[in-house]
Amino acid sequence: MVLPPFALHRPTTTAQALSLLAEDSVPYSGGTELLLAMRMGLIRPTALVDLKRIPEMQEIRTDRSRLLIGAGVSHDRLATDPLVEQHARLLAAAEREVGNARVRAQGSIGGNICFGEPRSDVATVLIALEAELGLANSAGERSVPAEEFFLGPYWTARDATELLTAISIPLPCAEGVYLKFQTVERPTVAVAAVRRPGGDYRVVVGAVGEVPVWADYPGVGEVDPVDLVGRTSPVSDLTGSERYKRHVTEVYIRRAAELLAESER
């Protein structure tokens, strides 16, 4: 099947890219989601604005108390970069298991979260790590907490004329465990359970519902799997019925909390 026609712009600065964006002139990075959606006729942009030639979108660096990741950085780089391994081990671990080796080499962290596909490993982990997402348009910049970014399936807080420029993770980074259950290309359920730098705990449940859900607890012993499952919105599909998914989710929350508790003993 062939792709529908489109114009291709290849800016080399964020400012140039922003001047080219419009409702039907869309950001394009690895294309692992966008090209598929275009081939299926779900999106029909007249132009793609390629972000891969913008150097700052490819940066990984630390700045005082934050780890800064350019939106164009690939999953594979995040999985293997020493700075990410040193400062945000949970993200590195999750990135190592995204999709397959080609998706990791081609796909970017920014494309993953901007697409808003519910079964994202990245979204779950970024909420656990309390990341801030840097958005820019030609009028200015703003920062949105990852917690407030995912509004629904394929729907995020990003406006069509905005670019996600960078992901900013506060340091020291929350540490913990990331567990997922997966039988096909994408996870059925994913659970991140972390101890936050302030000493309390956060459990995020992703992939199983329309958007990730989370709760904070003063102690790891207080994690309440039944309550948390009750907040998710699983739907029956090829990977399982709603009832089955609720069960698996509960089991995975419990296991993640247990593993986290064990790791602290």
Add this chain to the structure above:
Amino acid sequence: MTAAQPATGHDHVVVAADVNGVSVTEPVPTRWTLAQFLRDRLGLTGTKVSCELQVCGACSVLVDGAPVSACTYLAADIDGRRVQTVEGLAARDQLHPLQRSFVEHFALQCGFCTPGFLMMAKALLDRNPDPTEDEVKEYLDGNICRCTGYEPIVAAVLDAAKRMRGQA
């Protein structure tokens, strides 16, 4: 051409790339995938296309050493870069150690998946010359083979790795 053409004049790009050691400079439609370009323009039909969903790996090729799904990768994106396909593996009539090993281990039957497996295996061994069996399985888990049952493929990759490290 139909009315769906974009208004701007950017629907073609000139691509200058190194494909298997040969410099190629060609104008290509922006909408062309790398698989289309390799197969239909350059006649490199070793790269196969099947699922077009990035899940089967039949279209795996390397761009600047990184594995990509040529079915879902714009030809425009190879501009200024180096592409390696299965046709570039052998040195004249001398098979690449991976190819030799695939033959010896009967790691193919119909052969449709083979170019993709070979290129993924090359990508793995280029970054990790001494992988464990689990690492091989993990790295190749985005490639599907309907014939062999995978075991001979994993054995072939491990054996080729050993050979390439000069231990066999």
